[in-house]
Amino acid sequence: MQSAQEYPELEKAKTRVLVVEDDASLCRILESFLRQEAYQVTSCNTAPEASERLKAESFHLVLLDLALPPTNNVSEGLALMEYCLRSAKHTKIVIISGEGTVDTAMACIRQGAEDYLVKPIDLAKLSVIFERALQRQKLEQWTETIQSERVRKARLGRLLGQSFLMQRVYAKIRHAAERDANVLILGESGTGKGLVAETIHDLSKRRDKPFVKVNCTALSEGLLESELFGHRKGSFTGAIQHRIGKFEFTNGGTLFLDEIGEIPPQVQSKLLHAVEDKEIQRIGGNQAIQVDIRIIAATNSNIKELMNKKRFRADLYYRLNTTMITVPPLRTRDRDIQLLADECLREFNHYRYKGFSLPASERLMQHDWPGNVRELRSVIYRAMGGAPEGGWIEPQHLEMDTDPEEEAPQSGLRSLQESLTHYERLVILTALSRNRGNVSKTAEELRITRSGLHKKIIRLHIRKEEYAYEEKG
Ligand SMILES: Nc1ncnc2c1ncn2[C@@H]1O[C@H](COP(=O)(O)OP(=O)(O)OP(=O)(O)O)[C@@H](O)[C@H]1O
Ligand SMILES: [Mg+2]
Structure with a gap:
């Protein structure tokens, strides 16, 4: 095992503590007690002083009084706490509360403070609270190390997945990357077909050549044809100059044809010719141009059905699917949901949230994810707007894209x-x-x-x- 994964020791002598308390004599008592307990202690008596300190140094533990000069209002301490929660994720905060501010102290815990002590302060209790906070802190850092190790193992390029099904997709990606055959990627919308295509290219010997994507739905027949093969000036109305197509442009690299189910029949036959003979002709041109490219095609439509209905050429299908990769829907990859959600949170905002509460995680697991990873990402993105900073993301912050078959109707009655x-x-x-x-x-x-x-x-x-x-x- 790597040393980073060993459970870290609690070392008080290396633990930096900041005591923020305006009552000078209490501050002195706390300071000397904590020194005696072997902590490294710094103290200050006002909010601006504390704020300076927090900006200049990092602390493991902060013992924080709420009502502080200059205003002697609890908002001084609250602002300091919020600053800590936001900028120093691992710092543990213990609140010192007067009798009148216990409610506020409780609210602080809900926001992310570790614990609170009521004046007059019981030093034995302080000692226990600090030790426990420190233990929690080490545990969190340890978990984070393990988590990042787990994430590293679950990655392939920008893809993430530890489920058996995703690991099987990885094996196919590696296999496809080694060979130069055309690849057909199938899967529901939002499952990551685009990323799979990109990853194959990045792992292949063509990685230093262009990876070019053409979205076949977005274009009309004429435009798609010209997009793929280019045209000569004057070959049709609007062709005011020569244009080179994506086939030529991609030469040497990988051409990613997205949504091939939507390609009109006439373009299909030209595509077949290009794939079979590795040469193309610009529209209006009569010269054959040699191209060396690998084609990766993707679709979320049922391509077999399109073939049965004669809307997709079988010969083209067999040319494209030399290797076929099916990306499984997210709802069949339980082990990936939380992993993707955690990573997504980290990616969007590293420090502002503690993570998902247990009920929120359960909610993520129970949802069917008809929009797959794309939906998961947008749900988490929206949750970050609703959840308070420094706290946990709770179920009520997770607004799933409503699936009429699955979500409860407004009345509360089941469909x-x-x-x-x-x-x-x-x-x-x-x-x-x-x-x-x-x-x-x-x-x-x-x-x-x-x-x-x-x-x-x-x-x-x-x-x-x-x-x-x-x-x-
Ligand atoms: N396994 C994964 N790991 C990390 N991110 C992923 C994964 N799968 C999908 N994503 C992310 O989810 C989003 C949707 O993925 P992508 O666009 O590749 O899906 P798609 O299958 O091509 O969907 P569509 O059929 O609608 O085009 C992207 O933001 C992508 O980065
Ligand atoms: Mg896509």
Whole structure:
């Protein structure tokens, strides 16, 4: 094991403490007591002085009186606390409260302070509170180290995922990157198909050449054709000058064709020709131009169905899907949800929030994520507007994009679909616990297939803990 992962020792002598207390004699008592306890102590008596200190140095622990000069109002201490919570994430704050400010002190804890002591101060209690705060601090830092190690392992390029399904996608990405074959990426909207394409390029030998994306939906037939293959001046109305297409521009690199399900038939046949013969012709031109590119195509539509309906050419499909990667929806990747959410929070705002409260995490796990990772990111982005800084993100800050089949209607009554889902889940859970978690037996009892039951367990987010049973004897 790396030393960074070893549980750190509590070392008081290396612990810097700031005491902020305007009552000079109390301040002296606290200071000498804490020195005796082996802490490194700095003290100050006014808010501006404390603010200077906090800006200049970092402290492990801050013992903070609230009513401080110049105004002697609690707002002085509160401002200092907020500054600490915002700028020094690991600093632990212990509030000193007068009899009249206990409510305020409690509010401070809700905001992120560690604990509070009421005057007259019980020094033995102070000692215990400090030790415990220090212990918590070390534990948090330790967890963070482990977390960042976990994140490192779960990464591939800009992709993140520790679930089995994502690890399988990683293996396919690596495999595809090594070879130079065309790749077809399938998956629901927002699952990360764009990132997968980018990652394949970045790991491939073409990495120093361009990675160019064409969104095939955004363009009409004529425009798409000219976008891909270029045109000669005067070849159609509006073609006022020569233009080189993305195929030529990408030469040597990777061309990412997004939403290929939307490519009109005429462009499909030109594309087939370009893919098969590795050459193109500009619109209005008669010269064949050689190109060396790898094509990665992606779609969230059901391409097989499009082929059946003759809206997508089968020969083109087989040319594009030399390697096929299916990116699984987020709801089937339980182990990735919290990881992605934590990372997202870190990325958007490193220090302003403590993280997700337990109920908030549960809410994240229970949601179906029809918009996948894109939806998760936007939910978290919005939550940061609603949650108070320095505190936890709670369930009420998480506004999921409403899915009419899943979310409760305003009245508080369940929709038919919701009730059915609810009872289906209950029936399966009960059967699973009756059969002590044995899936085959449960499936038999419910008269469905084993794989059918498996699918339902995933879809309904049924977790082992929910049907855990006591092993007797
Ligand atoms: N595994 C992942 N790790 C980190 N970020 C991800 C992951 N998957 C998706 N994202 C992020 O989620 C968002 C949506 O991803 P992306 O655009 O690649 O999805 P998509 O499958 O191409 O969706 P669409 O079909 O709508 O184009 C992006 O911001 C992307 O960075
Ligand atoms: Mg995309």
